[in-house]
Amino acid sequence: MTAEAVRGPVLVGRGASAGAFAGAAGGMVWGAAMVSLGTLPDVAVLAGSGAPWLGFVLNMLISVTVGALFGLLAAHQRIRSSELLFWGLAYGVFWWYLGTLTLLPLLSGSPMTWSLDAAQAAVPSLFGHLYFGGVTAVVFALLQRDGLSVAAGHLRPRTLLRGLLAAGIVAGFLVAAFGAGAGARLGWLPAVALCMGIGYPLVFTGRAEGTGPAVVRGTAYGFLWWIVAHLTVAPLLADGRLDWSQPAVAEATTRLPPYLLAGAGIAAVFGRLGALARALFVDDVRQRTRAVGSRGLRVVGYGALSGLVGGVLFGFVWGVVDVMPTVAKLVGADGDVAGWAVHLLIAQGIGVSYTLLFRGRGYDLVSGVGWGLSYGFFWWVFGGLTLMPAVLGVPLWWTPPTIAADFASLIGHLAYGGALGAVTAWLEHRENPWWLARSEREAARATARREQVLGSAPALWTLTALIALTVPVLVG
Structure with a gap:
């Protein structure tokens, strides 16, 4: 048996164990959110009970299992640790569809309708699954051998400065575009954009990419920040509790488009600033990016x-x-x-x-x-x-x-x-x-x-x- 044949199963096994640990971390965050939302009894229904403590235990068991599966998939596909966040978010939404909207009603004896009303009632679970997927992916990435070194590489002062500059440009443009109505339209977004700019290098692989892919990445990044800043931090600071009910989320969608645009803008400007820096300060032409197959x-x-x-x-x-x-x-x-x-x-x-x-x-x-x-x-x-x-x-x-x-x-x-x-x-x-x-x-x-x-x-x-x-x- 070759070394590569042995190495594959070992990596997959390590991925499963690391994924289980990461899933436990994601389950803790999701469980804390359910405590604030008062939805732990909904999980305890799977065991024929309504006790919140039992709901938390079941949530942790499910989280560890689902996290181990994520680790298996990530290890099998050899996904880079710096690329895992968006995989985790997509994985969380997938499990909302499969778990909350499909398996949970089947296992609890409730009718599975897949209706708009059922999905709207499960909106709090959607954001919980997004948090679970994101936290699981981040912890799993940090547990990899190159995880901490990659994170440290992305947190270099010049990279953070570039993210902050990109956020400042985008925030200034948004405020100028809305003029006197900026406060009503954008809320705290201009200030949050600075945090988005500092955090963007963490979800960026560091490899040069085109403006188009950057815009797509930034749009998803803006969606994540809308959840974190507007749907989580803001209600916690205002009332000390979460409110992810469908009416509250519907009201919060007023801020969703500017967050998506801010994320796309920060990603695009961040990339252009990097290209400008390479053009001005890099002498080795091999490090300058050029599109393959451009045809005028x-x-x-x-x-x-x-x-x-x-x-x-x-x-x-x-x-x-x-x-x-x-x-x-x-x-x-x-x-x-x-x-x-x-x-x-x-x-x-x-x-x-x-x-x-x-x-x-x-x-x-x-x-x-x-x-x-x-x-x-x-x-x-x-x-x-x-x-x-x-x-x-x-x-x-x-x-x-x-x-x-x-x-x-x-x-x-x-x-x-x-x-x-x-x-x-x-x-x-x-x-x-x-x-x-x-x-x-x-x-x-x-x-x-x-x-x-x-x-x-x-x-x-x-x-x-x-x-x-x-x-x-x-x-x-």
Whole structure:
């Protein structure tokens, strides 16, 4: 038996034990939240009891088991410790769907409805599972041999300064954009953004990445901070207890879009500042990042065509809810024909931006659709909920009723993004398939594809899709 054959099971075994310990840490945090929420008896129902202490014990046993499974998966996939946070968050949401909405009613003898009402009643459990997944992933990462060294490397003074500078730029832009109404719209976000900037290097791998992937990562990062700052710290400071009920969460969604935009902005500016530093201060050209397979104007053509295909698909969604006349008003026109023209022009423009920001990232259909869906979700927040009402001269659609009413637009943006990513990947592969390593550049592309799969990119795609699916649950 070879050393590699022995080493594999040993690593998996260590992963399971470390995952169990990390799951216990995540279970403690989730259990503390359930104490504040008064939901421990809901878990004790599994043992035919309503005793809170029994609910806590069962929660810990489940957490250790689920944490060990996470450790097994992370060790088997050889996921880097610096990439684990978003995997943990996606893992937590997955277990909310599988555990709270499916297994818990089955095991407790309750009807499993999978209805909107059932999901809204389980909203507190959703945030608990997110905390469980995030804490489990962070503790598991720290338990790895390189965990502490990676964290220390990301906390270098110049890296923290870059994060703080990125947060300051984004916070200043948001305050300037809202002017006198910044306080009402943003709340404590400008101050929280500074904490987001300092913390961002901890969830960033340190490897140079394009602006597009950074925006996707930052959007998920902003969602995490909305939960931590607005749904956890703020109520604890105000009332000394958590309130994750659906009505309270629906009211808090007023702050969700600016947090998502702040996270995306911090990630994008952080990356650009890093690129600027490399351009100014790094003499070794091998350390300067260049996109693999950039093709100049042909990339613009791919984006326009892909955006047109996605725009037609999106247009049918908007046509069903009769939004095209509203789109036409963006340029002072009226009618469905003008709406279609404006819509398709915008779709092609966003398509071009996608190919410029994500060129060389769609290594296959899955990655193309993943990045496209994530980019479509970002544009729903940035374009559908923010830019469109701003151009129309109406209040931003950041309130629970307007977010709920814009659900058709969310579906359209996701369909548009998925089609955009798929068509772009297909066009790129027709000309230059990544699997044919005919040159050093193509070999580098194949290596980068494997790096993406081993990194947090699939977790980001999954998490973005799950966030989009929970939006109607949050706003009711």
